[in-house]
Amino acid sequence: MADDNPTGFPPGHHHVLDGQRYCPIRRRPYVNKLGEAMALVDWESDCPDCGVAFVVSTRFSETPTRRRCGDCKNPRMVNPTKRKLWRQRYAIAQARRV
Helix, strand or coil: CCCCCCCCCCCCCCEEECCEEEEEEEEEEEECCCCCEEEEEEEEEECCCCCCEEEEEEECCCCCCCCCCCCCCCCCCCCHHHHHHHHHHHHHHHHHHC
16 A cells, blocks of 8 residues: 655645745655664755755754755855864864863
8 A cells, every 4th residue: 555645744734934835745764873763854945046946854843944945055154063063173172282
């Protein structure tokens, strides 16, 4: 028997964030670096700048937050996770100097 609903959401389900509509495409299993199994959902939306369709993945319990395609995203915006890692590495390097 084929799965009629591959996303796990009710038919017609979508999220609207600042007027931008995100529609779930599929749900897929994923195992993170710690070995924990979880579900990821692929969402499709249109870039508000150029109109090109793009796909963003989130955990099943989260809503998508990326608003632009890869070509239009802000290159100056720094990923907060990378900034945090940089600060941690910097602190370790400073501690080794002492």
